[in-house]
Amino acid sequence: MSWTLIDTATEGDAELELYGKDGIFMIRANGLELMNGFCHDSEDALGERAAELAPPQPRILLGGLGLGYTAAALARACPGGSIVVAEFSKAVIGWFERQVRASVLPESSANLDIRHADVARLLAPESYDLIVLDIDNGPEALVTARNDSLYALEGLRSLHRSLCAGGKVLLWSGFESAAFGARAAEAGFGVRCETFLRGRVELSHYIYVLTR
């Protein structure tokens, strides 16, 4: 059975589409697959890894929501934390609440605060222990051109300022980027790139762990 288009939405320069197949969902952005519910192991791992690195009672900012797998993993692994989820598309929040939530996060999650916002707008000095980013397919704009400013030196400095001492940014990526790692180091971060192996090495995903 092929994917069925359920809904479309426009948010600034982003054309978003929700597809469904056998009770599983997929989001495309600007014609490219952004998140596929048949393959969410590394998105789960991002949430679980963030919880492992979190101090007690952490303040966490997660951008974006997508199909909610990372948010669900984080909410389960970090019940004592406060987790603000920034999602810049109101349609994506509606898709999650109406179509996706029942299968991805059926239990209540009082620690999760989903907000309609660009994650960059929620950055503020020394506000978070962890900032978890999965807004594109890595540190290159895919959904909206605006996102490139977050991966540039100024954006990285702003992320750095928004963390408490010892705080971390975790960024999901489908590829390794030496240039991004170098910019993050220039912004003052300790940089580690963790590999999430998925069968063959060319299918691997990555989690950048940037430490203030």
Ligand SMILES: C[S@@+](CC[C@H](N)C(=O)[O-])C[C@H]1O[C@@H](n2cnc3c(N)ncnc32)[C@H](O)[C@@H]1O
């Ligand atoms: C790759 S998906 C996230 C997948 C998610 N980790 C999951 O488990 O399903 C990226 C999401 O980030 C959102 N997004 C893109 N840019 C954003 C931004 N600047 N601020 C907040 N959300 C953003 C997109 O609309 C999309 O829902």
